[in-house]
Amino acid sequence: QQQVKQSPQSLIVQKGGIPIINCAYENTAFDYFPWYQQFPGKGPALLIAIRPDVSEKKEGRFTISFNKSAKQFSLHIMDSQPGDSATYFCAASKSRAAGNKLTFGGGTRVLVKP
């Protein structure tokens, strides 16, 4: 059962473009939604995270938009750079559960062309 669905699987944009990655979740008990960036051969690195009581959060060039009623959230990368080329994962967890494991989406491979 895939509880977090992520799309698209891959994305190519020109430098300066705005890649948008979308995620949808099923479990309404999820209350913490982080995004991770992973470069080849490295571990996932926490980029930015949001909780359902906020509709948007910005950190640098990364913005999360959150739609609680639709159970969807998305990542926008503003003014994308070739160095942003990586795989991005959305995730969700239940922060108040005994174990706050992360449930990950399938990942989106982003390529930013110079």
Added chain:
Amino acid sequence: DSGVTQTPKHLITATGQRVTLRCSPRSGDLSVYWYQQSLDQGLQFLIQYYNGEERAKGNILERFSAQQFPDLHSELNLSSLELGDSALYFCASSGTSGRINEQFFGPGTRLTVL
């Protein structure tokens, strides 16, 4: 650098063998999580320990086991290895208060079973 360390970086072994993967969490973090990343299954949660006690279990095979020691480092033991166990294994850690949900990942151990 997340502050989470994992050893070894690479491991090549044969079917039927047993291996141990080691993880040291960030200084002060009491929670340790293990995740498996494979091409077909993506990032999957295996198990979580908190201050030496098992906190949550995911889709971890019976052939796999883990523990967290008094110094908070953790080990993941994989036995009777099969070809399908070839994957990247990540350890993550999180803090005790405030930002308890932020999980920081180590660089991973790439396991190849031949």
